[in-house]
Amino acid sequence: MSGSEVKAKLVDAAVRLLAEGGPETLQARKLAAEVGASTMAVYTHFGGMGALVDAVAREGFRQLSANLAQVPVTADPIADIFAQALAYRATAVGNPQLFAVTFGQSSPGGKRASLQNLTAEENRSKPHDGLEAFGYLERSSARAIEAGRFHPIEPFTAAAQLWSALHGYVTLETSGHFGDDEQGIVHILMPLGVTLAVGLGDTMDAAQRSAAVARTTWSDAQRNANGHSGDVQVTSEPAQATFGRAPDV
Amino acid sequence: MSGSEVKAKLVDAAVRLLAEGGPETLQARKLAAEVGASTMAVYTHFGGMGALVDAVAREGFRQLSANLAQVPVTADPIADIFAQALAYRATAVGNPQLFAVTFGQSSPGGKRASLQNLTAEENRSKPHDGLEAFGYLERSSARAIEAGRFHPIEPFTAAAQLWSALHGYVTLETSGHFGDDEQGIVHILMPLGVTLAVGLGDTMDAAQRSAAVARTTWSDAQRNANGHSGDVQVTSEPAQATFGRAPDV
């Protein structure tokens, strides 16, 4: 068993334990037992629990990006934005623990993932402090502007507004402020998207049509995702179904 | 020194330590030393660190509500919404550590404040899971609808959208995703507010005027807040200036 293999297995086990038992189960001893090693593995490969939490956060960003990458690009850029929002929300709801760690909202053992650490390790020119997800919103916004459905503003400005609203809704929903069921999608998230689209230049009719299109496309994609019971697909992680449970702390 | 006095001093010390040194300095032993007692005080009065963190979160909600309560009600409901947004954001930026604990984004010693615990203790019919702040946005929205500047929708719907966007922006800014200086207010938060207002029914001109009004009113209020150097005032806590520093973790 090579060294880097242990490193990957540690992150895998960390994500699994996090999803199953929450932040407090993410402990060096439990982790070591999970991969059949001693606690030293954490220190030889990461240097400490803090760096391991950072690695978990990076994995969360990676899964978020992977899920957004699966959203198809269609002729309707605003329907695409709605679809991206649904994917973003599904990623968070599918594994709220990982989402919380990813955005520094949870600190297992007092070790909060810091943005500096997240961006330090690999400098592959990720935009905006290591969040690829933002790029997807920015590109869709650019297409909406190009298509004349958004006013001619900077795509960055539109994307920053969309991201703020989307991230805020998801954060509040996963925190329990909007109830448990999926009513929030219908009554808050989608209307919020329509409001933003109209405010950015679209007509009410067109925005609502795009929202409806995204909703049905999304439902179909969920149905076609056989093997998983309506969950989000992750392209790269082959066997491990990290999404599927939503345990509460 | 009465018993409940020690309890209050513990929460005070917790808020102070949190603002000064971050979540990891919020420890039973440090806390006890701060109020001149032993660690047992935490257990006789709260039952454990978890309940103390919950109390700190409640205090954060209280300060947030107090700051929003100070925003005056004017004839321009949308300018009032902008002013509420600025107060909300200033509260978070003034003490990001407390804000993080309040919304469960930080877990000192692995003890995250849970919404259940927050609402359980006192049942004074707080709307929406213990967040009074939402009520202010809802009332302003109702007035905007009444004035014909928002479409005739449920005030709850409008407020939920506004809160999502506002909370998302503030969360992302305090997490460092939007840079450190106040450029985010000008380039993201205020345009986001204009977008939402327009999307909810206001005209672009009126929304931008209201935004400008709120900005200047806010700046004046900051200048008139002598004693504090441009910080948010808290009505109830008399001497203790918990706002004023913004330490990083």
Added chain:
DNA sequence: CTCCAGGTATAACAGAGTTATGGTTGACTG
């Protein structure tokens, strides 16, 4: 064969939350 470097297990250490215990205090009560 020797040496060496990386990885590991073991065991100990330091610092957290928590708890068991006994002592002090103060008010109520016969």
Added chain:
DNA sequence: CAGTCAACCATAACTCTGTTATACCTGGAG
């Protein structure tokens, strides 16, 4: 007024966490 009792608290221990020091492999290079 003396006794009693409940609340509170200080001390010291206990448990569990991250962390580190140390010695032991193991495999390949010279």
